[in-house]
Amino acid sequence: MPPFAAELEEWWLRNGYEALVDLVDSHDDHISSRQCGFAQHMQRRLLAFDNDRTLQIKLEETWPGIRVSRNVNYQANPRKNLREAALNIFQSSEEGGINFVRVMDGLGYLDAMEIHRLRLMEATRVAVEASCPDDHQFKVLEELHRTTSANYKHFHTGFRTCILIHELTRDNDCRKETPQIMARLNALFPSVVFLGDEYDIDPTPYSPGLRDSIRFSVFEHLMSEDPFSQQRQQVIQMKLLCWCDIPGYSQARDALIRYSQECKKLEGVCLAVLDALERRPLSNVSGRQLSAESSFVSCSNTSSSPQTDTFEGPLSANTPPDSQPSAFWAVSFSTPPVPHPLHRGVPGRELSAAKTDGAGFAGDYSAPPVLCYPHDISRTEFFEHPLARELDMTSMEKSLLGLLIPKELESRDF
Numbered sequence: 001m002p003p004f005a006a007e008l009e010e011w012w013l014r015n016g017y018e019a020l021v022d023l024v025d026s027h028d029d030h031i032s033s034r035q036c037g038f039a040q041h042m043q044r045r046l047l048a049f050d051n052d053r054t055l056q057i058k059l060e061e062t063w064p065g066i067r068v069s070r071n072v073n074y075q076a077n078p079r080k081n082l083r084e085a086a087l088n089i090f091q092s093s094e095e096g097g098i099n100f101v102r103v104m105d106g107l108g109y110l111d112a113m114e115i116h117r118l119r120l121m122e123a124t125r126v127a128v129e130a131s132c133p134d135d136h137q138f139k140v141l142e143e144l145h146r147t148t149s150a151n152y153k154h155f156h157t158g159f160r161t162c163i164l165i166h167e168l169t170r171d172n173d174c175r176k177e178t179p180q181i182m183a184r185l186n187a188l189f190p191s192v193v194f195l196g197d198e199y200d201i202d203p204t205p206y207s208p209g210l211r212d213s214i215r216f217s218v219f220e221h222l223m224s225e226d227p228f229s230q231q232r233q234q235v236i237q238m239k240l241l242c243w244c245d246i247p248g249y250s251q252a253r254d255a256l257i258r259y260s261q262e263c264k265k266l267e268g269v270c271l272a273v274l275d276a277l278e279r280r281p282l283s284n285v286s287g288r289q290l291s292a293e294s295s296f297v298s299c300s301n302t303s304s305s306p307q308t309d310t311f312e313g314p315l316s317a318n319t320p321p322d323s324q325p326s327a328f329w330a331v332s333f334s335t336p337p338v339p340h341p342l343h344r345g346v347p348g349r350e351l352s353a354a355k356t357d358g359a360g361f362a363g364d365y366s367a368p369p370v371l372c373y374p375h376d377i378s379r380t381e382f383f384e385h386p387l388a389r390e391l392d393m394t395s396m397e398k399s400l401l402g403l404l405i406p407k408e409l410e411s412r413d414f
Contacts, residue, residue: 001075001115001196001200002193002194002195002196002200002201002202002203003063003066003067003194004074004107004108004111004112005104005107005108005111005160005187005188006070006072006104006105006107006108006187007063007066007067007070007108008063008186008187008190009104009183009184009186009187010066010070011059011062011063011066012182012183012186012187013180013183014066015058015059015062016055016058016059016183016186017179017183019049019052019055020179020182020183020186021179023045023046023049023179023182024178024179024182024222024223026223029041032225033223033224033225034225038220038224039220042216042219042220042223043216043220046215046216046219050191050192050215056192059194060194063194072105072108074105074108074109074111074112075112075115075116078109078112078113078116079113079263079264079267081109081112081113082109082110082113082260082263083260084109085106085109085110085256086256086257086260088102089102089103089105089106089109090103090106090155090159090252090253090256092253093249093250093253097249098159098162098163098166098249100163100166103159103163104187107159107160107188110152110155110156110159110256111203113263114152114156114203115201115203117148117263117266117267118201118203119201120266120267120270121141121145121266121270122201123270123274124138124141124270124273124274125138127273127274127277128273128277131277131280137269137272137273137276138273140269141266141269141270141273144262144265144266144269145266147258147262148259148262148263148266149205151255151256151258151259151262152203152205152255152259153205153206154247154251154252154255155247155252155253155255155256155259156203156204156205156206157205157206157210157246157247157252158246158247158248158249158251158252158255159249159252159256160188160189161214161240161241161244161246162248162249162252163184163188164184164185164188164214164218164240165236165237165240165241167181167184168181168218168221168222168227168228168233168236169228169233169237172228175228178222181218181222182219182222185215185218185219189211189214189215191211191215210244213243213244214240214244217236217239217240217243217244218236218240221235221236221239280391280392383404383405383406384398384403384404385403385404388403388404391403
């Protein structure tokens with residue numbers, strides 16, 4: 001798990017503060033912000049700082065200690081933390097806007113939710129590609145993933161830019177020192193992201209070019225003359241919001257609300273797809289692998305099969321025709337599912353020996369029509385569940401699961 005914004009800021013204030021002081025020290029500069037070449041000089045200085053390998057190694061080795069000392073678990077119950085951030089940290093403008101006391105933890109909650117979502121999406125993608133690449137539900141999932149990622153990018157950059165603008169436009173009494181503002185900049189838009197292993201995920205949605213533009217704009221602003229004047233404050237807001245095409249707070253919060261709703265939908269679809277894939281083990285079993293005894297599986301066993309749990313009720317070959325919902329069953333005129341189809345009541349075709357029609361043997365056709373016969377044994381008609389057609393299963397497997405059953409008539413006379 002990469003470091004969160006609050007952990008990075010604490011590291012820079014504790015372990016990397018001296019490096020920040022040296023970065024913003026302008027006593028040795030022989031060029032002012034009004035002279036040509038000032039921007040290029042500041043850009044070279046910032047690039048040298050961002051590419052300082054010694055500082056990067058120190059940060060990579062020591063930031064996990066910050067996480068241990070803070071003892072804040074952003075990953076626990078990400079959905080609950082997302083709701084907490086949307087309601088109590090990033091509030092609407094009418095309710096007070098951003099709660100700056102908890103804002104850094106709020107960013108951690110949002111990033112943890114995005115990492116959770118990306119991992120769930122990746123697990124679903126791997127499972128679908130391995131078993132059913134053309135699953136129509138996965139196409140819906142991909143569209144949800146696209147819109148959710150776009151909303152995350154909007155509020156991710158929008159909230160962090162609003163936090164920076166708040167720090168750069170505060171009054172003199174409560175304004176932070178320049179190294180402290182740079183520490184927050186390095187926490188909100190870090191120049192490098194450290195991942196734990198190959199399975200770790202970086203939730204950063206923006207490009208390195210946008211990141212570098214934001215970092216340079218803020219650093220150049222802080223190093224210029226009188227950076228906290230009203231005119232300079234208006235200039236930095238225009239650079240960040242307009243030039244970098246970053247949404248304002250209202251648009252970012254609207255994106256957060258949409259993101260929260262779409263995350264709930266996406267998680268439900270992911271779990272539904274994974275659950276459907278887990279219920280497909282028999283689809284890969286060939287008919288020749290089934291034993292001869294499996295043809296005599298009782299209806300009580302087949303009706304409790306996991307595959308039938310996805311229907312509204314367990315249906316089997318013993319269910320009377322009037323109790324089977326016709327909306328879920330269609331008549332199929334096809335070849336028999338087995339060499340000798342199992343017709344209820346016909347001697348030699350029963351599901352179990354206890355269901356042999358004794359009256360049929362005796363020729364007593366006045367007996368009540370308890371059992372039903374087809375008109376013509378050579379003309380086989382079956383009830384087939386509509387969803388069973390989409391399963392990669394043989395007719396043998398469908399008949400054993402009760403998804404393909406012989407059609408029954410109301411009379412047993414033939």
